[in-house]
Amino acid sequence: MARMTMIEAIRDAHAVAMERDSDVVVLGEDVGYFGGVFRCTAGLQKRFGVERCFDTPISELGIVGTAIGMAAYGLKPIAEIQFADYMYPGYDQIVSEAARLRYRSAGEFTCPMVIRMPTGGGIFGAQTHSQSPEALFTHVAGLKTVVPSNPREAKGLLLAAIADPDPVIFLEPKRLYNGPFDGHFDRPSVPWSKHEAGDVEPGYYEVPLGKAAVVREGSAATLITYGTMVHVALAAVAESGTDVEVIDLRTLLPLDLETITASVRKTGRCIVLHEATLTSGYGAEVTALVQRECFYSLEAPVLRVAGWDTPYPHAQEWDYFPGPERVRRAIDKVMEAE
């Protein structure tokens, strides 16, 4: 067992997968010699050779498009998009091609690939280095969407994603790369070495896709979230003094609806939290499902806490980011209602 940052855990998952299966290849902008702008692929080119981990031209279309061809051939490409904000040039290839290849060929051609991309804000990256576009993937039939919240699970989820026979969008909350950020931007940052989820098992293991985790049990309300916001949620709950159950979805699609409904039926109150823009965000889907499945258990409307419906600003980053204070207020509010 080694303490790792999320970056190291992701790198380790790559190395383990590449060691096991010579069909696993890695491509993306700056991922080769340099090892990625966040260093998630550092050392892979040296270790596995330039054909297994290589730099690409700056074309997200080309990265995804060629990776689809590779996947159809029988390889298992892992494509890195440098920031999720830059996935749009590759979006057509993801939506119209990767997601539908199995369907339209009735299983004759398939697309086992992982598209990794750093998401979320908290690093003063402004509108082009901060986005959380998960809802643009969950709306597309044929894609799985995964968001890890700590090093241990990031490794296991990534290995499960690589093993999956279908395209998986793997969203990495960049603000968690180095430590479990809880939204208190004005306090010293905590490294993963100080957090038990920084303990990463060596070798191969999977954290299964499609299964959520109850990261804090509670009886008063259910707080459903994922990624960076898991840590924000835990901090807010601790500070609120309310016994809120916190669920880390881990996989957004397929969704672990059972874990959600079991919790909300128990607590009768629910908050959905994410960093992406509120309107048509993934929280809308979760809310719609919860009110449908748990209507007769709900004692208050499901509340959503999310990024505002504006582009992600720069100077006002912390006014935009749905931090612990906003979550606490939502907890108070959901508890008030009868």
Add this chain to the structure above:
Amino acid sequence: MARMTMIEAIRDAHAVAMERDSDVVVLGEDVGYFGGVFRCTAGLQKRFGVERCFDTPISELGIVGTAIGMAAYGLKPIAEIQFADYMYPGYDQIVSEAARLRYRSAGEFTCPMVIRMPTGGGIFGAQTHSQSPEALFTHVAGLKTVVPSNPREAKGLLLAAIADPDPVIFLEPKRLYNGPFDGHFDRPSVPWSKHEAGDVEPGYYEVPLGKAAVVREGSAATLITYGTMVHVALAAVAESGTDVEVIDLRTLLPLDLETITASVRKTGRCIVLHEATLTSGYGAEVTALVQRECFYSLEAPVLRVAGWDTPYPHAQEWDYFPGPERVRRAIDKVMEAE
């Protein structure tokens, strides 16, 4: 007053706008000499000249990208995307550029443009001629999204969209182009000449953006929908014998929440209906808002009726399409609950 099809009404809106304002220009694939594969721009090149209405290379990126440049210059481009299914190559330009230009330049540069595209199925167009991607626009801050449901309003909404100082996505339900299709695919199709909403006033008029219409008053439940589904909803309600209020949203963003909440508070029951894929569809947002704003009025969970979470199939078109029977079943279901 003239009876028009939706195609004629849209063409008329173009002509009226181009006549009024020499800055209005039209571009897209096959829109020029030929007048568009659905004939929505027929005659415009001849009437206004080749610089005001011209064919483009087959590049949705180029169409949207150059139109943004034109809009920033001071023109008011109307860009046609041949089918909504083909908007993805232009999606980056829409999301990262058109939607954010005003914001990131603090109003110094703006992007007054309309991007029109035919949406929806019902013409055996399979997965690449049937999509309804509205939720991919409503999630993006800075875009307005409009979906007309009849010729008269299509013209007024399009004129309002052209006059709007910001980018507007104008989604045209292609199954409504020639008549008010109610989902009964096995009955003879009805032309607009037989429908009073085929009456289109001559000259300039606007139907304001951001305002929904109650197209059928009722007291038992509220059915919220837009586009083709307005006609399906009306048919299903008529057949169900239940006194359901039907709301045609017309503009999805900005949303007319007031009209919605007034209705649901009155009826206590709500169904949201659209053709797009269920998960993370626009219905999720409407549902999340309704349960939040009308929680204490709701006597049953909000139900969603939508396209299945699969690509749009070809042979199984009518199994996919959320037709009157599925809507009737939902009405029965929402009425059952107490």
Add this chain to the structure above:
Amino acid sequence: MFEEVSPRLHVPAPAIRPGDDPDFSHVAIPRAGAVDRPEPDTRPEDMREMAFSIIRVLNRKGEAVGPWAGSLSGEALLQGLRDMMTLRTYDARMLTAQRQGKCSFYMQHLGEEAISCAFQRALRPGDMNFPTYRQAGLLIAAGYPLVKMMNQVYSNDGDPVRGRQLPVFYSSKEHGFFSISGNLATQYVQAVGWAMAAAIKGDRKLAAAWIGDGSTAESDFHGALVFASTYKPPVILNIVNNQWAISTFQGIARGGAGTFAARAHGFGLPALRVDGNDFLAVHAASQWAVERARRDLGPTIIEFVTYRAGGHSTSDDPSAYRPKEEGAAWPLGDPILRLKAHLIQLGIWSEERHKQAEAEILAEVMAVQKEAEAIGTLHSGQRPSPRDMFEDVFAEMPPHLLRQRHEVGY
């Protein structure tokens, strides 16, 4: 100093529109046999002129002449003729079937049959085409059962893709035919990726990408050329220039470039330009590109010059934007008639045998049609199940889809 001129928008337009007399006098067509054949390892910069001419083998007398002649045996040519005739007959039957409401939509190849039928002859099993909707000849030449194609056109219960796709969007891995997308150009770059995979594995397989003249404007075309130019995998990048993109003439996509083949020059890639209605020329040029791929010399771009003699699809009426007689005036002639004349000239074919073959093929296609229609057509007979609608979204059906399938009652 210079004199300023107010800029204006230059919108290219065809010289000829409905009502005008067709005129192709601006199309420069070299004599058959006139264009040199460089060695396949020639440096791109030393063979630039190939992008501005047209490789032709069959002359007006039906003789095969010049350095590109002789790539196929008489037997192979006879088979090629049969493939083209089968494709044309099949097209005609399916067009009629569409008008009869037996299928929703159809796209024909009229005038372009030589390209896909001859190209396929240069490939071998294991190679993979990434075709557009106008290359069904690849399937026919590869021996894919006609009845499967028809079942797909009819979306009946024998449809290999379970009714999910538009009629002509075939798919057959075994026959080296990648599933067609419907979104233009997207698969051009996937072909490059497929070839990169072959290169990564060191497998002796090649990919062939296909695109129309109009679709070269799409982003994926650029992505494909960039990645092909950088990694030099075994891929052939085919451009079928049939002069039209629905209603838009090729000048709109081509702009100021002399030809589509010239696009290659910005990427240091070799390009050929070929008479697409000349079965022998198509094969010889394809063979040249195949040799480059098999010798690890890298990608080749080929522009096939042809003419879309029919409508874009069954939804299109071309008389709205071009003279009806334009097809007849097309100077490169009809690919079937030209190969037929050559075979007769070779003495291995005759008018009588041709007539007989036509009758045979028609009978064969009609028999297959009967077989397919016995299964069903779009609105009648045995059809794919609504259950099929939910399969293959993922390898394993997730709970939400299962719930939805149950809601439909399956």
Add this chain to the structure above:
Amino acid sequence: MFEEVSPRLHVPAPAIRPGDDPDFSHVAIPRAGAVDRPEPDTRPEDMREMAFSIIRVLNRKGEAVGPWAGSLSGEALLQGLRDMMTLRTYDARMLTAQRQGKCSFYMQHLGEEAISCAFQRALRPGDMNFPTYRQAGLLIAAGYPLVKMMNQVYSNDGDPVRGRQLPVFYSSKEHGFFSISGNLATQYVQAVGWAMAAAIKGDRKLAAAWIGDGSTAESDFHGALVFASTYKPPVILNIVNNQWAISTFQGIARGGAGTFAARAHGFGLPALRVDGNDFLAVHAASQWAVERARRDLGPTIIEFVTYRAGGHSTSDDPSAYRPKEEGAAWPLGDPILRLKAHLIQLGIWSEERHKQAEAEILAEVMAVQKEAEAIGTLHSGQRPSPRDMFEDVFAEMPPHLLRQRHEVGY
């Protein structure tokens, strides 16, 4: 027949990596004055070789030689030197400010100053640049107030874009500087659209598009070239080849093409290739392209050859992927030193005046810095309001945003 070779993935790599000795001997550099100057209305196919050479004016002695010399007066050159020095000083101060935590991020121009500063001299009010993050010289040369730039870098209350953008993503309509996106390449095609609008209106204005070597791989580059080639609007398509795209050397984006300028050849567009560290050459080439635009002769592509002497941004440490000494070995020298030498050679400048100018400029920049910091820096002083976060999403704030703004308490 031929012998088959198993394909392999060709991954271009720089010959030189950290630990190696820098070596630019593979970069062919013609003598200053050696490259011809074609007339601006020369047909693209008659000036192909311009894409494979480098236009240079300043020789090693600091003399301006050859047919491209003489486009600027001594006064203009003196102003150009001042602009470049201002930009370099500004960069140095802002880099330090970033290290001090006064701003979140910074990107410098080290070694590339001549390109934007000289180009701007060829434009006039009404023209519009669509720049990348490495063309702040356009603003300086256009006389945009330095304090506004700094306010934006600091995201303080004087920031013209209200704290919404990253530090260097300036915007000034008045100064012909389009709002920078941050998404690479997207604005290249917008520039073409802007120029198309000028052409539609018949206005005597031109657009200048900017892109980096690495970013030419993006789809928008293709879209821009396709539309430019088709409609021939008054646009100049600039490519700044500074050898690197973050850690990736230019060979990855360029692939098998000889140069980036050569991309133009696939589109029938004329291309120039220019010494980007030679202020005079940059201006002369720009002037040539401007003349084409103003005579309605259509678009021009210019590749500026330069070297990114600094890190990609403050987040980057280039010593991880290239030798530290590589910048010093760059054979085209330093643009400021080269122009300085020329001015001295002309007799209108001296070492003393240069030193004095350095001191003046430093004082000026520091004074401006004081002024800006008196308003505020990223984390202190007067900063844009959270209220600003909700403005300008739309011209008029819709109800849902108003509700959200109220929720924040504004």
